[in-house]
Amino acid sequence: MFFIDTSRNGKPVYDAIVNQSLDNYLVNDLRLEGHGLILYVNNPSVIIGVNQNAYAEVNLPYLKKKKLQLVRRTSGGGAVYHDYGNFIFENIVIGNDDHFADYAYFAQPIIDALHDMGAKTVEMRGRNDIVVDDKKFSGMTMFKVGDSFAAGGTLMFDLDMDTASKVLTPEKDKLESKGVKSVNKRITNIKPYLDEPFRSMSPVEFKDELLKCIFKVDKLSDIKTYKLTDHDWEIIDSRLKDKYDTDAWNYGKNPGFTNYVSKHFDIGTVAFNFSLKDNKISNIKIYGDFITGGDITLIEKSLLGAEFTNDGLTSALEKVDLEANLGKIQPQALVDLLLS
Missing domain, CATH: 3.30.930.10 (Bira Bifunctional Protein; Domain 2)
Known part of the structure; x- marks a missing residue:
């Protein structure tokens, strides 16, 4: 060294x-x-x-x-x-x-x-x-x-x-x-x-x-x-x-979307700032103090347009590698946070 x-x-x-x-x-x-x-x-x-x-x-x-x-x-x-x-x-x-x-x-x-x-x-x-x-x-x-x-x-x-x-x-x-x-x-x-x-x-x-x-x-x-x-x-x-x-x-931009939910998990805090239209996610941004070598925008893109239901959100999250782009966390944990 x-x-x-x-x-x-x-x-x-x-x-x-x-x-x-x-x-x-x-x-x-x-x-x-x-x-x-x-x-x-x-x-x-x-x-x-x-x-x-x-x-x-x-x-x-x-x-x-x-x-x-x-x-x-x-x-x-x-x-x-x-x-x-x-x-x-x-x-x-x-x-x-x-x-x-x-x-x-x-x-x-x-x-x-x-x-x-x-x-x-x-x-x-x-x-x-x-x-x-x-x-x-x-x-x-x-x-x-x-x-x-x-x-x-x-x-x-x-x-x-x-x-x-x-x-x-x-x-x-x-x-x-x-x-x-x-x-x-x-x-x-x-x-x-x-x-x-x-x-x-x-x-x-x-x-x-x-x-x-x-x-x-x-x-x-x-x-x-x-x-x-x-x-x-x-x-x-x-x-x-x-x-x-x-x-x-x-500073970044405060997107000001309608909903903001946050929860602390083992990987760190994960927060979603999002808006809904016709019960689908129309805008979404992920925040948090998690540490990842991946790309969280891939998760945002997978959720954009998803039906705001347990099945719809789960299906969207299962299409992206959560562990690689966010951390070791199950899709259902994020679904529960979004629906909270």
Whole structure:
């Protein structure tokens, strides 16, 4: 494994829109052979999954009042709040997809490093969370392109919990499925669980120590490193203008269809926004924090025009590969949600 230095002109980049586009460039364009790691910090911002509806997941008036960025990442997963007390780690794996969807594999170096720093109760929990004393401080996600992929997540060190709780509006069903009543009760910072001197470190100091622990070196200079070049940044900048630095990408459109239903399943939250005409689905859009390497538009197309009955919806869903394009879920579960 090697480190990919994403600083620019010798200074760290905090712009969340820029940082969230890096994995796409590294996987699709630069393609450094092997297993690379990036570790960066975003300015105060809300990051949403590629398939999420910003209008349903985020308190947009509060976001605009606090002048927070809204950024859509290129992978799945849920909405999260980032600030200078939070780290984002991503593994960039080129030319080998053996460990795609294996969250535990990529979580283990982080877990081992935090154990070494004194947080002995850190462990992997559920589909893609890293927890300490049953409280989540890291959520992970992935996306895949051919035989290459990016796998990473957040690491809450000293995040502003008050702002996070106010700007994020997770669906009640998702929280109830986890047996909790509020966001504050299910997340925590890792800082209080660390031994000294790590507990008293600034985020910048902790980031350096974390890297040294992950790579098992005494000095940062001992880590094999690729530094993004001026040419790399020229390409990254051009992609931002075309897509990632646009409201169309980050906010998306609120289709405003008549019906909205949502439920949390083992694969994550699945939501349907749809309209009916003559008891048939006339418009439909799928949202959620599920993580898939497939194409959910194939499911939308299969449902468009379907009779809004148990048999009609079941027949439509059986014509598409749900597991490949959404996740391991039975057609009847989605039918029941739609009819609810």
